[in-house]
Amino acid sequence: MTLNQQRKLKTILTGLFAWTVALVLFFPIFWMFITSFKTELQAISVPPSLFFEPTLDNFRVVQERSDYIHHAWNSVVTSFGSTIIALIIAIPAAYSMAFFPGKRTKDILLWMLSTKMLPAVGVLVPIYIICRDYGLLDTKTALVIIFTLMNLPIIVWMLFSYFKDLPKEILEAARMDGATPWDEVVKVVLPLSVGAISSTALLSIVLCWNEAFWSLNLTASDAAPLTAMIASYSSPEGLFWAKLSAASTLACAPIVIFGWFCQKQLVQGLTFGAVK
């Protein structure tokens, strides 16, 4: 085999591997998507039918049984709301830790991450009681607070590692030019970090959007986001696969579309931030 052929083979093999991984990852989503257009009977038939007459019945039923727009709005408010609040807290935190590290900065970062190691269910009872006592059960406020706290460590970590790679001299130059800490963050750090902040925000939004544990435990109907809506389709009356799939497809759709659009922005943002 010549060197050229070896190289070609390598390209083909990596391509093949990438496609396999991509298909394995994509398959459940694809299956959910086509199941949502089947009848309940087709959905549980063995072997599964790949060719069938698609129906929109499930979507109609889902829309009749639960108010999709209501739940979608709850998801939007909680995920965007908590992400914005988390960013407002995390940006100054990451800035100070990245540019003015103290002796305990590493420890604080580790401690923040360690809060993610505790299973959420471990604090379910105290948080439930707090929410009950403050009248926060089934409110978007409760979810926004919980989501903010839940994602804060990850957001601080991501921003911290990005800020740390910004050349320190650029901030020092700004300081010499007469910039106050506020000017430094707003006029230098933030414009240079648009890409990093958008990708962090996107991750946080996705995590909130897909969050189910707290949504299920702290909300009933008023503040229930889409994840809670999906769950209502695995009810005591039995599983309705087709309807469940339809509900899930509806729940995923906005965030997938949003991510699709942001992807372009993100790529742009990331190359824009390139310093050298």
Added chain:
Amino acid sequence: MSYLTITDLQKHYDSYHALRGINLTITEGEFVVFVGPSGCGKSTLLRTIAGLESSTGGNIELDGRDITEVASSKRDLAMVFQSYALYPHMTVADNLSFALRLAKVSDAEIKEKVRSVSASLQLDALLERKPKELSGGQRQRVAIGRAIVRQPKVFLFDEPLSNLDAALRVQMRLELARLHKKLGTTMIYVTHDQVEAMTLADRVVILNAGQIEQVGTPLELYRQPNSRFVAEFIGTPKMNLIPANKIVRHEDNLAIDLLGQQIIFPVNRLKGPLPKSAIVGIRPEHMTLVQEGGDLSGRIELVEHLGSEAYAHLQLSSDQTIIIKAPARTALKDGQVVNIKIDMSEVILFNENDRVISVIPEEV
């Protein structure tokens, strides 16, 4: 009159003592260069003056105002960084005007200042470009322009030329010298390159291990170093240092034994008591080759021809080689034994603590 006064400045990093009591006064309009080997504290000193590092003792006074605890942004100093540190997301024009916009200068005035600075640094055509679209030399000029446009009290330069290639470095060095002449603003410049220090400075501050080793004009440092460290640091090729283990006084002269050969040194040029041993320092250009007589003789090991001059490496003994400056087209051959005459008025003696124990006579 003193403009910038540094008094007993200290800087500790945990257990590391980076600045050990720096005392220095700089007058208005002076071009002062901090030079020293890496780790000597020159950058730390500059950054402490800038306020980018906090001092742990002593104080800094600028134009009659104590700025030791003042934030960098309020010190009215401008700094040019080694990495240029341009704002990557701003155009050249925005980079130049950033400080003015922060200071809320009027748009018309900003426009005028940016125009005049960009004209003087030949940046006019580049104003709308982003830093990444500029060459190294252009970025350097933008960084300098960004400092000039503010008309600060003092310019601080932190090894500004070390990222440029050799030819451009020489050119920018010249531009900086011209700039200083034109603006007349006080400049403090950090470098590890002694040629930059010698050519740019009104006064050179040589730092070593967090302390000032010597302060003086370039020529003072060259001719009258205080210590062996300064003598070796300044000058290319280095000053020759030859140990002398036997020194005997004969009336008005000292007979100094250099590896079995004797040189005669006038006793009135000695500071302090007669030493038992010393290190004799002679610069390569203070020795000449002679046909007969002379003070020392040795065997030529190697001749380096530089075109404008030549350097002969002369073996005095098996483990002591000295360098002598020779005429450009010298006919010296390797292995040849030659005699050399030493210009005794330029010879320096160091004691075993590497301090100077001789006096250089005043130049006539």
